[in-house]
Amino acid sequence: MSLNDFLLGSLLYLAAAVISAPIAKRLGLGSVLGFLAAGAIIGPSVLGLVGNEGEAVKHFAEFGVIVMLFLVGLELEPSKLWQLRQKIFGLGLLQVAGTALVVGAASLVISSGWRESLAIGLILALSSTAIVLQTMEEKGTLKTPVGQSVFSVLLFQDISVIPMLALLPLLAVASAHGGDDHSASLIAGYPVWAQALFTIGAVGLVLVAGRYLMRPLFRIVADTGTREIFVAFALLIVVGITLLMGLVGLSAALGTFLAGVVLADSEYRHELEMDLQPFKGLLLAIFFIAVGAGIDFSLIASGPMLLGLSLTAFILLKLATHFGLARLFGLNGPDTSRFSFALAQGSEFGFVLITFCAGLGLLTGDMPGLLTAVIALSMAAAPLLMMLDEKVLQPRFADGDFLRDHDAVSHSGADVIIAGHGRFGMTIGRVLNAQGKRTVVLDLDSSQVDTLRRFGFKVFYGDALRLDLLEAAGAKEATVMVIAIDDREKATELVKIARHNFPHLKLLVRVFDRSHAYDLIREGVDNVYREVFGSSMDLAKDALMALGVHPYEAQRTITRFRALDEKLLRTSAAHANDESKLIDLAKQSRAEIARVFAADKGGGQTPPDVAWHDDDKSTP
């Protein structure tokens, strides 16, 4: 490839990325889908702007997946990884084995026998680390419990590729000297025990070097103060591990992931993250575009029925298996759905395995082409499926439409109903409990509810907006209702419901900002609490003290400021829609604050003691 060709190729890929990502974002589709679509459009099947080099580009861009796993590892300290061990080796193992069996069995319909079917099952059991992690990270769900489950499974899949590569040739006894050189590592010629030693040695090397060698090296490199060198060193590590793993035939993604974990508690973590993030993003974008470009539309056109059926069957079977597993592992309704949909696609590594198995003679006839198409299309469908879950199914879980029913709420004469037990409501609950007040808590975030239950809080899953639930929670008997839901509209709605049905309840409501406060004050609620106002006041007080103001002075300042601001809030509520009036009031209030504080300070003067020490003629 000449330089110009290279630049032209880069131009196309970058342009595709830059154009598609914003459009996809605007459409609410997430960038992965945008990249895949852009790839399909510029690929050989549609515009033909990029051609056969797509495969090579893909291999190159697979490096993005490796960088990504390094970054994932960086966020996962060894202790956290240890906590995940059950999920990784329990849930992960069952996912691979279960899906391989279910999908494999179904494929008997079109395969040439159980050997081919088992290979198919194993290939399709894998899910796309790249797509899933990228999508979940974009949505910020990776750190949630279900995100951790998904991640654990992906991690196990990555690990399982190694034994698969070792075992698939055994399956292919028929073709006696099978195996092309896809697994051909430098150590392939050695006996098995030696290979095992090499493999363990390589992993050990990564772990030990990560712990004892990389840190001092990073220190030296960081001391140069040259950012480029630091970036280069970070890339050097990732590339080095990739090659090392290649040598012993291990998954590079796994190797870099481990290196990431080892470095997770190092002081350079944040810098590494920041420096590698752009590489990861860019490479993944190119990778997705290449996958999109690789979708062979002619194949779809030639056998649409078979392909369509296979694809649908594959996705449905995978979904079903995951549903079963998730239930088995005690995930709740919404999380089961999230988990199942997240993993319901084929893996980029599947492409590699297809070529590998075809070389072994395990896959015959049209099977490799069909599988490739199924995987590619399922990857394209993956973001759509996750969206289906998020946009259609999850809201219905939230509405309590199915699977998780509202808990049977019981109360033994609660004093307080707390609606919403997030960070805000939880603190309130703890204070009230400390005083021995009986609280009933309603929350709609089911994983939050489960977690809190485990911590021994009396929390019920349910929508506080439902009248029957409120009654079950004891709204008739309770004295106070704390509304701490983190949804503005719902909070307002709940205020209306409560005021209408339980007029005796004293309402204390968390509000988001001034305008929300105005709404509720006009709704007749006296006790509104701007959610961050209190902590900004606390901080302001500490800031005053840090500036040398006496603590008591600071305390009084804050208390008074607060009172004046609350007063402004209440007078303003009546004029919420009249901006010029609001500005007027704000100005008046500022003047008042200035006046109060000036008077308080005695205009900076020390007040005289005249009245105490001079003979006062007016004293009777």
Place this chain on the structure above:
Amino acid sequence: MAKPTIVNRMRVLILAAHPRTVQSIAQRAMSRALEGIAGVTLRDLYALYPDFNIHAETEQEILLAHDLIVLQHPFYWYSAPAIIKEWLDIVLEAGWAYGAGGTMLAGKYLMTAISTGGRADFYHAKGRNRFTIEDLLAPFNQTAHLCGMAYLAPFVVYAARKQSAGDLATAAESYRQLIEGFARGKIDPTEHLAAGYHLPDGFKRRHAL
């Protein structure tokens, strides 16, 4: 009156209370004067408890580590600023400072160190304020008595803000000498008892008098 044969060094705790430190002149001068004296602990109550949430256990522990407790504050409405009262209410618990088993303070010394707005001659049966300072401080006197403590004569800076800077400095210096004298064991506290104060039994028992 029997007295201890040797004067002991005393660990002195100054409980200072002024709600508006920025505006203080007299109290500030008094506090400054005590800086650097070994064996003297100064605690600014309004700074420690700006929300009045006085922590009894902490305060009690500190009390136990001292022999002479000085309440140092401006004279406000013929008494102490609010936090001193709150401090007494919270810290001097029944069964700890007084009442059955409440002997933790017995044998210690209590003193008031104040600055006033009024002149000395106001504090007189015939003066504008109709009572002497000692009369007005009777609650502290009796508090000490109930707790088995020796109540010392109050240290007073009269008409504090009317004084010239020089006079105030002189007053602050004599305050320093008094406290330092107690801290170093140079001044015998039993010779500084408030006029007419009779040592309570609890105090005498503690000192085997």
